[in-house]
Amino acid sequence: MKPIQPSASVYNLGEKYGYLPYMIDRYIEIFGEEETTKLLHFYESELPKIIRLNSLRSPYSKTVELLTNKGVELKDILGIEEGKEVVSSLVPIGATPEYLNGYYFLQGKNSMYPSLVLNPKKQELVGDFAAAPGGKTTHLAQLMENEGNIFALELSLKRCRSLKANLSRMGVKNTTVFQMDTREVTTLGIEFDKILLDAPCSGSGVISSDYTRKSSKTLDDIMNYHEYQTSLLSSSLEVLKTNGKLVYCTCSLEPEENEFVISRVLDKCDIELVEINIDGDRGLEKFLQYEFHEDIVKTKRLYPHKTGGEGFFIAKMVKNR
Amino acid sequence: MKRTYPVFRKSSNEEEKLVKETFDYFLDKESTNPLDNYHLWTKEGKIKEIYAIPEETNKLLQNMNKPIYSSGIPLGSIFQNKFQLEIEGAHLILPLTNKIIEIKTEQFLYGKPIFVENIENFETSFEEGDLLIIVGRNKLHYGIGISRISSKNIQDAKRNAILIKEFEKKPRDRGWYLRYGN
Ligand SMILES: C[S@@+](CC[C@H](N)C(=O)[O-])C[C@H]1O[C@@H](n2cnc3c(N)ncnc32)[C@H](O)[C@@H]1O
Numbered sequence: 001m002k003p004i005q006p007s008a009s010v011y012n013l014g015e016k017y018g019y020l021p022y023m024i025d026r027y028i029e030i031f032g033e034e035e036t037t038k039l040l041h042f043y044e045s046e047l048p049k050i051i052r053l054n055s056l057r058s059p060y061s062k063t064v065e066l067l068t069n070k071g072v073e074l075k076d077i078l079g080i081e082e083g084k085e086v087v088s089s090l091v092p093i094g095a096t097p098e099y100l101n102g103y104y105f106l107q108g109k110n111s112m113y114p115s116l117v118l119n120p121k122k123q124e125l126v127g128d129f130a131a132a133p134g135g136k137t138t139h140l141a142q143l144m145e146n147e148g149n150i151f152a153l154e155l156s157l158k159r160c161r162s163l164k165a166n167l168s169r170m171g172v173k174n175t176t177v178f179q180m181d182t183r184e185v186t187t188l189g190i191e192f193d194k195i196l197l198d199a200p201c202s203g204s205g206v207i208s209s210d211y212t213r214k215s216s217k218t219l220d221d222i223m224n225y226h227e228y229q230t231s232l233l234s235s236s237l238e239v240l241k242t243n244g245k246l247v248y249c250t251c252s253l254e255p256e257e258n259e260f261v262i263s264r265v266l267d268k269c270d271i272e273l274v275e276i277n278i279d280g281d282r283g284l285e286k287f288l289q290y291e292f293h294e295d296i297v298k299t300k301r302l303y304p305h306k307t308g309g310e311g312f313f314i315a316k317m318v319k320n321r
Numbered sequence: 322m323k324r325t326y327p328v329f330r331k332s333s334n335e336e337e338k339l340v341k342e343t344f345d346y347f348l349d350k351e352s353t354n355p356l357d358n359y360h361l362w363t364k365e366g367k368i369k370e371i372y373a374i375p376e377e378t379n380k381l382l383q384n385m386n387k388p389i390y391s392s393g394i395p396l397g398s399i400f401q402n403k404f405q406l407e408i409e410g411a412h413l414i415l416p417l418t419n420k421i422i423e424i425k426t427e428q429f430l431y432g433k434p435i436f437v438e439n440i441e442n443f444e445t446s447f448e449e450g451d452l453l454i455i456v457g458r459n460k461l462h463y464g465i466g467i468s469r470i471s472s473k474n475i476q477d478a479k480r481n482a483i484l485i486k487e488f489e490k491k492p493r494d495r496g497w498y499l500r501y502g503n
Contacts, residue, residue, distance in 0.1 A: 066459065097427055097461045100495035125381070149378055154390075164391045165502025168409050169495075173375060176382065176392035179326070188387060 007033050013040050019214045023204070029288065030253070035305070042305035043207040049086040049093065050077070050309075051104040052112060052135075056142050056171040063103045070096065079278075082142070083112055102170040107135045108206075110302045110309035111251070114196060115139040117276055117316055118247040122147040124193035129182040129236050132159030134166035136198055141172040150175040151192070153182050183235045191241045199229045201250035201257050205304060205311020226256040230264050237269050240319045245274070249314045253303070255287040258313035259296050266293050270320040273298040280307065283315070326388035332361035332371060339404040340371055340396060346452070347418040355413045362392065369399040373413070395492075407492045411454050411465040419444040422453045422468075422485075429455060429463055430496035434487045437470070438480040446472040455485065455494070464494030 010033050014024040017040055027036040051074075053060045060082065064074060071090030077083035084104075086093055093099065094106055115136050120126045122144050128137045131152035140150055152167075152175050154160050160179045167175055178188075182197075202217045202225050203210060233248055240246050250257050262283075265271065273295040283299030285292060299315040332340070340361060344354055359373035362382070374382065374393035382392065396410035406414075415421070422435075423442040429435050435455065447453060449471045455463040466485035470478050478484075488494065492501070 095431075095499055097430060097457055097463065097495070100430060100498055101461055147377070149381055157390075160390045162502055164395070165498050167391070168395055168492075169498045169502065171409075171412075173373075173394050174378065176378060177390040179388045179390045188385070190381070 010037050010040075013037060017044065017214065018211070020218070022219055023214070026254070030255070030284065031303070035303075038305040039303065045208065047108060047208050047304075047310065048308065049089075050107060050109045051084050051086060051093065052107045052139060053082045053084060053104050054102055054138070054142055054170050055082070056146055057102045058098075063098065066098055066103070067096075077109055080109065080112055080116070082139075083107075083109055085109075100169065105135060105138055105166070105170060107139070108310040110307060110312045111135055112139060113278055113300075113302070113312065114198060114247050114249040114314055115143060117278065117314055118194055118196050118245065120144050120148070120150075120194050124148045125190070126150045127185070127192040127195040127236070127239070128152045129185065129195060129197045129232065130154070130199055131177070132156065132163040134163040134170075136196060137163065137175060138166055138170040138172055140196065141167075141170070141174055144174060146172065146174050148174055151188070152177045153180055153185060155179070155181050182232050185235050185239050188239070191239055191244070193241055193244050195236050195240055195244070195246040197233055197236050197246065197248045199232055199248065199250050199257075199261075201225055201229065201252040202254060203251055204253045205251040205302075205313075208304065209310075222254050222256050225252075225254075226260055229257055229261045233261060233265050234269070237265060237271065237319060242319055242321055244319050245316060246271075246319070247314065247316050249312060251310055251312055253301070253311050253313070255284055258301075258315070259284050259287065259292050259299065260290075262296060262299060262315050262317075263292050265317075266295070271317045272320060274316040274318055276300045276314060276316050278314075280314075283313075328365040329382075329389035329392070330363055330365070332363045336363055336369070336371065336399060336404075337361050339399060339402070343397075343404050343406050343410075343452075344414065347414045347420055347454075349417075352417045355417065359393065361396075363399075364389070364391070367400075371396045371399060371404070371410075373410075405491070406452065406465060408462075408464055408495060408497065409492075412462055415454055415456070415462055418454060420447065420451070420453055421445075421456055422447075423456050423458075423460070424463065425458065427457060427463075429466075429485070429487065429494055430457075432487050432494075432496060432500065434483045435466065435485040436480065437475060437478045437482045437484050440475065440484065443472060448472075453485070462495065464488075464496075466493065
């Protein structure tokens with residue numbers, strides 16, 4: 001492995017923007033100095049404002065027309081029919097009567113991919129195992145045309161309230177919210193066709209919307225997330241049907257929360273990773289002295305500075321037995 | 322200590338009756354009741370929450386002794402033996418009723434009352450104390466409210482008289498999603 005040549009300029013940039021030095025070390029390890037510099041600069045800019053149109057409430061064309069008439073300029077997002085970028089707006093986009101009627105949801109571009117990658121079908125029983133505030137649950141319901149069933153699990157009572165509010169506003173009727181710990185999901189006594197696990201994470205992919213993350217998490221914190229995420233994923237896999245599909249994602253760039261979690265379940269469960277057909281970088285083959293399972297490259301890393309959106313890691317797997 | 326959760330169960334006949342009475346109030350005799358496609362479930366509590374649940378979900382939830390927070394469409398709540406319709410219940414009724422008042426301000430969505438001068442149109446006469454569904458321009462659903470003035474007195478009422486009072490803490494106008502939902 002070629003040794004890292006620390007460069008003063010990228011560390012200076014990290015210091016200027018308020019990052020803990022260990023973060024700069026690992027970004028250089030993951031994608032080199034040049035990309036790290038681009039990432040740090042990108043995080044200082046505001047993310048584009050994106051909305052997801054909601055077919056459960058109004059046809060896309062009608063919503064576009066209503067918003068255009070109000071002075072909202074929208075731009076298509078390549079490959080995501082329901083996603084639109086708000087180029088400019090004369091009205092507060094998060095408080096219009098159309099928003100309150102659930103005609104659209106404020107949701108980053110990259111966070112639409114996990115539900116699309118899971119590709120739920122109308123008649124299926126789908127689990128969303130870390131659900132609040134419901135950006136992805138409401139998207140899943142839309143993809144299922146409000147049929148079949150979604151069981152949305154959320155640990156926090158307070159966050160269940162915002163989940164319920166978003167489900168209601170978006171006109172979702174096929175979803176049941178359980179206030180429970182996903183690590184106890186086997187007690188439900190049912191198996192799922194598909195599961196989305198948008199795991200709680202350290203959030204290093206969304207620093208543009210939370211600058212405190214530059215210095216709020218230590219390596220120990222990241223290891224704690226790793227343990228927690230691994231146990232959530234293991235419990236989720238237990239209730240997945242044979243041949244069922246599961247999408248695991250985080251809005252974090254840390255390998256411990258992503259490739260390392262997937263590696264551990266690959267070792268102990270009879271699952272296979274599935275290729276994901278979206279733009280983005282492949283999962284890491286190695287990190288520091290660790291080499292990952294050869295299939296890990298089937299996972300996807302969406303880097304903020306390359307995709308112009310939130311940082312995301314997405315893995316899709318199928319259960320053999 | 323083991324936590325206890327509110328019971329989530331099928332609604333009783335009495336509860337169903339209360340909900341149906343409110344729906345019947347809004348619907349013509351001829352129109353099909355939207356509740357026919359759903360099962361009613363109740364989440365117990367000092368204020369009972371009533372949900373309309375589709376058949377497919379209804380089947381799954383039978384015998385599920387788990388902490389269900391919500392399911393299907395929240396129709397409203399029962400307190401002291403009275404059913405109070407909430408926004409999503411009203412939304413089910415909206416296409417089937419003419420007890421609608423159209424207003425020309427968005428202020429109601431932001432916790433303000435509806436004044437007489439805000440009225441754009443109403444489809445049918447109403448009495449003081451009647452429950453009305455409120456829509457804005459483009460027929461967008463804004464909420465529900467109880468009229469304080471009869472429609473026959475509107476012409477003579479002061480322009481700044483309050484027609485419908487705001488509800489701060491109940492999900493009866495869509496602005497509630499902004500004030501309490503996030
Ligand atoms: C990344 S957020 C999910 C965002 C959500 N999927 C969306 O798209 O809007 C993770 C959520 O998992 C919840 N959570 C954390 N630990 C959990 C557990 N053990 N069981 C269920 N939910 C949990 C958190 O409260 C948080 O709401």
